[in-house]
Amino acid sequence: MSTESNKRSVVVGIFVLLGVLIFVAGVFVLGGQQKRFTKSIRIMAVFSDVAGLKAGNNVWFSGVKIGTIKRVKFFGTNQVEVDMDIEQSAQSYIRKDAQATISSDGLIGNKIVQIFGGTPKAGPVEENDRLKTQEALSSDKVLETLQENNQNLLRVTNDFKALVGNIRRGKGTVGAVLTDSVVANNFKLAMENLQKASLNTVKVTGSVSAFAAKLNTKGSLANELVTDTTVFRRLSRTASRLENAAGSAEKTVSTLNLTSENVNRASEKLNNTNSPLGVLLTDQETATNLRTTLRNLNKGTELLNEDLKAAQSNFLLRGFFKKKAKEESKRKADSTTVVQPQP
The missing domain is CATH 1.20.5 (Single alpha-helices involved in coiled-coils or other helix-helix interfaces)
Structure with a gap:
């Protein structure tokens, strides 16, 4: 009997020892997860909505777990203050101007507090500092946005369906081009003309390039006109x-x-x-009178010459005319006399 009792005592002791070891290991594991055995500081953040965040949830910074939620309590009128225990080893990396937001551990995991941002100009956080917060996009808002996007997509699909139907019925310019052969032919002609215009543009561009090359040829008139200031x-x-x-x-x-x-x-x-000249050139009667007058003057001149000849024969004027004739002969002799040069 004593032997069996001892065996039972040994077995019970072994089980008790294993239980104690398991309990201690669990305490250490849970304590390690809850950061019970590491030095930490406490910081706070105030949110309008914590979306189900509770004490014991994790705090992350740059994808690394650095602490846990110590307490969640109401603050002010309708806000919530979250107390966080942060490892002292991460204190130097979190700046006073960093921000905190509510996020999820995975797609449908527990809620967590995520700390991000901060500039080197600001110093590291200290005990009882309060971080600025940024409201997170809740799942309800995401679903509302998705629902609105689905409705918009449905409207676009309906509009596209109606557009395709109008095109198939030949409505609009595109429908006319696709269904009406005349419009299609006109469109083809327009495209051919556009292609010809494009080819002409290419030719013009080549001509302009050739002209530019001639302008750049030294010694040519075009180059001198462009470059030579003289x-x-x-x-x-x-x-x-x-x-x-x-x-x-x-x-x-x-x-x-x-x-x-x-x-x-x-x-x-x-x-x-x-006018006098006009009368002389156009009036026939005046011209006739002028001719008669000129004829009479000619006759008067002839009669005057005869009278002068008769006067020269008159003995009273003969001496006068002889004297005048001598003077005339002397004047002619003087004008014809040649002066001899002296030796």
Whole structure:
């Protein structure tokens, strides 16, 4: 009996020892997960909605677990303050201007607090500091957004369906092009013309390139016109001279126009029967009288010559005419006398 009792005592002791070991290991494991055995500091954050966050949930920073939620309590009128225990080893990496938000551990996992941001200019967080918060996008809002997107997609699908139906019925420009052969042919012709225009554009571009190459060829007139300032000045002076010549030509034309106007006016006066010249050129009776007058003057001149000859024969005037004849002969002799040069 004693042997069996001892065996039972040994077995019970072994089980008790294993239980104690398991209990201690569990305490250490849970304590390690809850950061019970590491030095930590406490910081806070105030949220409008914690979305089911509770004490014991984790705190993450840059994808690394650095602490746990110590307490969740109401703050102010309708806000919630979250106390977090942060490992002291992560304190130097979290800045005072960092922000905290509510997130999920996976797609449908527990709620966590995620700390992000911060600038090197700000110092590290200290005990009882309160971080700024950023409201997280809740699952309800995500579902609302998805529902709205689904409705918009449904509207777009219906509109596209109606558009395809109108095209199949030949409505609109696209439908007419796809269903009406005349419109399709016109569209093909337009495309052919567009292709020809494109080819012409390519040719023009090639011509412009060739002309530009000629401009860049040294020694050519085009290159000198573009690059040589002396040729440009000469052309400028030539252009100025041409402008002056054009101005002179305009003045000459103006003078000729004025002369032509004067000739026209003189012609009008000659054709005017009220002017003396006009009467002489156009009036036949006046011309006849003028001819008669000239004939009478000729006859009077002949008679006067005969009278002068008769007067020369008159003994009273004979001495006068002889004296005049001698003076005339002497004047002619003096004019014909040649002066001899002295030796």
